[in-house]
Amino acid sequence: MIGKVLRGQRVQGLIRYLYGPGRDEEHHNPRIVAGFRSPAELEPTIRTGGGLDFRQLDGLLTQPLAALGEHSYRKPVWHLPVRAAPEDPILTDQQWAQIAADIMARTGLAPPGDDDSVRWIAVRHADDHIHIVATLARTDGVRPEVWNDGYRVREACRAAEDRLGLRRTAPADRTAARRTSRGETEKAIRNGRTEPPRTVLRRSVQTAAAGARTEGEFFALLQAEGLLVRRRVSQRQPDQVTGYAVALPDDRTAAGQPVWYGGGKLAADLTLPKLRARWTRPGPHSGPAGPPSADYQPVSGRHLSERSARAVLRTTVRQAADQARTPDEFFDSLHRAGLLIRQRLSTVEPGQVTGYAVSLPDLLGSDGKPLWLTGGRLAEDLTWPRLQRRWNGGAHDRCDHAVLSSEERRAIYDDAARAAAYATAQIRRCTVIDPHAARDACWAAADILRSAARATGNPHLRRAADAYDRAARAPYGRIPQPTPAGNGLRTAARLLLLAGRVESAVAGTVETLTKALIVLVDAIAPLHRSQHRDVQAQACGEAGQCLRRIGHLPSACWMTKPGVRDPSDLAMTGFPTPWSTISTRASSAFERDAADPHSLRKGDQIPPATGKRNV
Incomplete structure (x- = not known):
């Protein structure tokens, strides 16, 4: 059983739609099954010509809004369709009435025994769902709170599933990604897209987040993917980025503007603070020179072979060499990248660097000691003499950092x-x-x-x-x-x-x-x-x-x-x-070896917890 909270401005039009034939003649025998009064008192009367008279119902629902006046919500109509699964049995009006009353109680809009709560009705015009309509104004002149009402509705739906033996649906634990709206799906079909833009953007952002080690790398990967990127800056500190949004270049509004999606509109773990949490997680210590920069997640060598480590080190060292202009900038860049650095000093002139070696945290050789690789073992153009000639103005051909054997x-x-x-x-x-x-x-x-x-x-x-x-x-x-x-x-x-x-x-x-x-x-x-x-x-x-x-x-x-x-x-x-x-x-x-190929089958359940610790 699922329910979706909607908000509107006029209750009169909504009531007439619920009692009407529907867009495709799908409404049959509309009737009130529950409400703030008995359904018989709230049901619209039949006029002489056969039509329904909604004036009394309209007045009862809108009267608290008029009393609240300018303190009312901008969208004061609270609308909740509640639908059962197709395989669920058809519920009676009394069962739907119980579900509606439980929802209103759990959301705090109409607790049991509160005579001053909001006014509401539950309309049923099909076998598998009802519509709950409420006006967000209490009769005592107080505006009700609707914060996190969607999660309270989810709790009520799951309680009804357990009570009536209906299909079990997922809890509102905020693990699901944002669903694509009906408008987005229809727009994608009209434009000949195989997937809605929200789905494409979420996949691209997740891939960029998986491949990035810093915030800068993340935005660079998004731009390299061909996405439009917009950063949101703080109003108090203009140099501080507080969020971001992405868009497809060919996904435009009717006015020709890009359709932007913030990270939180794609998935709960794609907001900028959540992404920063993965990049600033504490890693292994990077050597005697101190930890790497706070915005960099170092690569650990725990699961890397020597060939993989050489490829990672060569790529990182070459990128640092291209960005540096002096030896100090070169070593600072390696240090910020989280690499372990060991310098070889001259025995004739103390303090003069004559070579270097790098390693990764947790990268150990067969003897259990850190595995150090010199620049010459990484690539011919990364030896210390070649790097010095480059910084002194010598010719240098840039190489592709991703060239691997x-x-x-x-x-x-x-x-x-x-x-x-x-x-x-x-x-x-x-x-x-x-x-x-x-x-x-x-x-x-x-x-x-x-x-x-x-x-x-x-x-x-x-x-x-x-x-x-x-x-x-x-x-x-x-x-x-x-x-x-x-x-x-x-x-x-x-x-x-x-x-x-x-x-x-x-x-x-x-x-x-x-x-x-x-x-x-x-x-x-x-x-x-x-x-x-x-x-x-x-x-x-x-x-x-x-x-x-x-x-x-x-x-x-x-x-x-x-x-x-x-x-x-x-x-x-x-x-x-x-x-x-x-x-x-x-x-x-x-x-699943050949001796026991059927040890697990669909439908196996965890037994209920006993009095002992549930491991």
Whole structure:
């Protein structure tokens, strides 16, 4: 059951529409089923000619507005259509009346026993829905508050679902992206678009956020995508950016102006403060020189191979060298990028730099020590003598920072699969121990799906990222605390955009990454089920189905040998009460071996919590 709050100015026109035939003759037997008085008292009388007389009803509803006068709302008519699902049974008038009264009570507009509450009616002219109409003025001359009324309506709808056994719908937990309006959809069809602009912009902004490490990089990626970008500045501090909006160049209003969408109008986690939270998250310490700049999220080397790290370091060092004019500017730029720096000083002239080496936080060699790479090991034009000649006015040909070899691209894709596997293990562990600790990895999984879709250009990956979208966000707009698993996924997402598409000779790496992503989303679904977030778990299932369509990958597992038990199964051994009927092994494609291919089926439920701690 769903309800949508609408606001209007004139109650007379709305009442006549509800009692009329409708736009397509869909209204049948309109009648009042509930209201601030008994339905028999409020029902319009029939005139001599057969028409309905609405004068008494109009007067009763508008009288409090006239008493409130200039203190009334600009749109004082509160209109709420409430609709049941097509598969739900047809409710009686008494059941709809109970639902309407509960909604008015939960919103605070007409609490039980309050004789001075707003005046309202509930009109039914179809089997599957009613319309609640109220005028926002109390009879005691007070203007009622309607703050967050949509969330109270959602609570009332879910209560009716539980009470009457109706189809269970999602709670209003602010994890859903903003829906496309009917006008936007019809405009897209008229203009020959396959998708509404809001959907296209949301996907582009999410991909740019996944590939950016700073606010400047984020806006640069949006402009490189061909989007129009408008920054909102503070009225008190003109040099401070407080928000942004994006638009498609060919999406215009009737007056020829771009149709702008703010980040919050696309999704709850795409506002500028939420994006800044992901870029300013604390990372590993970057060396004795101090932490990197506050607006930069360093790349961790935790899940990177030496080839991938060399590609990242070469790209970062070359970009810093192109922007710098002196050695000091060069080292400052590397430091702000979060790189570890080690300078080689002359033994003849103390203080003179004769060379340098760089590394990434958590990038360790086989001996367990930091892995340092000199400029000469990165590229011939990045040796210290070549850089000095460039800064002294020598000739220099700029290179494309994103030029990578086939081996480096393969290494980046393999490292992304390794980061996904590490996150999968941590999510399974947290599902048993502390589900809230896995929120960061669930959020970051959306980034790697978006980046993989953009890097490969695969439509199934793009649909998987779209399907997973709601499963990524924490309820009520919360930003989870950063974790190594989440940071590893975000690093992999940025590197996938750097690597781009791979050649056919190394295309098998895409299949390896896809398998790891299937296991990742399959591991997230039981986590949501354990917290009774069925819609998010369903989103994970849809994303997994889209991923399995890539190359017709089977849903049986690939990498786990028969007979190997899942770590969460071993962790739960000996517990007095099993934590759920869902086997975490069965929840992921890695663990569905041939010995038990039917251990999880649609409809498996988490058992109700007992008196013991619900893990």
